[in-house]
């Protein structure tokens with residue numbers, strides 16, 4: 001008997017080409033969890049405007065981040081996949097080491113010990129969750145703990161993963177023993193890892209005048225309808241600021257990656273940086289706590305596009321603090337979050 005931990009993130013195109021980006025966006029943007037516009041209207045917009053035009057515009061940005069790492073990391077392929085695979089390998093190692101320690105100390109009888117297998121899946125693109133679960137079942141896995149790598153719950157991200165789990169359950173006669181972590185926006189080890197990353201960054205570069213915490217946005221209407229994402233982002237930001245003992249005028253929370261014409265969560269990251277540059281803020285550190293791995297939205301939109309927004313508006317120094325990626329304290333947080341969700345009695 002074995003138990004599997006599946007780390008999930010959003011996904012990415014198979015290649016940085018317009019046709020692969022189109023294929024990825026078609027799957028992603030067809031999910032009613034992501035875009036809530038009535039289906040017939042959205043289908044028209046998607047097929048007439050978004051899919052014919054956006055891939056050619058976005059593919060060059062994907063080309064820039066492909067094989068691109070921060071701090072000298074030798075990233076291959078799309079960074080989000082690379083870092084998720086690193087997280088899988090390091091988490092597997094942690095469970096193997098813990099299992100070995102338990103065997104040596106005699107805590108676990110050999111016959112009781114369950115093998116823990118760590119894998120990853122992407123909500124869109126490859127590898128998908130259904131194929132991953134089926135493959136693991138063939139390898140003898142009977143129980144699953146799914147960790148959406150989204151610290152803050154949103155129906156657009158974590159909700160979409162619950163849908164995919166529900167689909168697997170609906171299609172099963174002997175339904176798998178499967179549980180999903182709902183959120184971890186206030187987990188002390190997650191907050192500690194974020195705070196450590198800011199502290200280390202400041203030790204190397206000095207502290208900027210302001211710390212900007214930029215979260216991926218969602219439409220404002222989703223919050224009005226009950227999506228807790230906004231409140232959870234604010235909760236993470238306040239806890240991070242408290243851990244760093246930052247006075248309120250030294251940090252700000254903003255929302256990035258607006259898509260379409262509707263109003264999204266505010267303040268917007270790009271507008272804030274322009275305002276700061278124009279109003280004499282000289283230096284800014286930017287962290288993106290909602291992203292467990294660096295990806296297009298951090299490496300391009302934050303580290304490149306928004307740097308230009310700030311500098312062009314008069315800002316002097318702009319520093320992006322990398323996502324938690326494969327940091328040891330991030331893996332410690334992930335391990336703790338998963339262990340808290342795993343059924344009692346499973347050890348590894």
Ligand SMILES: C=CC1=C(C)c2cc3[nH]c(cc4nc(cc5[nH]c(cc1n2)c(C)c5CCC(=O)O)C(CCC(=O)O)=C4C)c(C)c3C=C
Nearest residue numbers: 010011012013034058080154156157216218259295296297
């Ligand atoms: C259309 C609406 C979108 C919503 C709602 C949305 C929410 C959301 N997304 C992430 C995390 C990521 N998004 C990424 C890329 C991306 N996101 C959207 C749109 C929405 N996201 C698009 C169209 C794209 C693709 C790029 C583009 O065309 O602009 C990624 C990066 C993937 C990669 O390949 O690197 C991540 C990660 C969160 C956390 C979130 C809501 C909380």
Ligand SMILES: [Fe+2]
Nearest residue numbers: 010216257297
């Ligand atoms: Fe997104």
Ligand SMILES: [Fe+2]
Nearest residue numbers: 257296297301
């Ligand atoms: Fe974006």
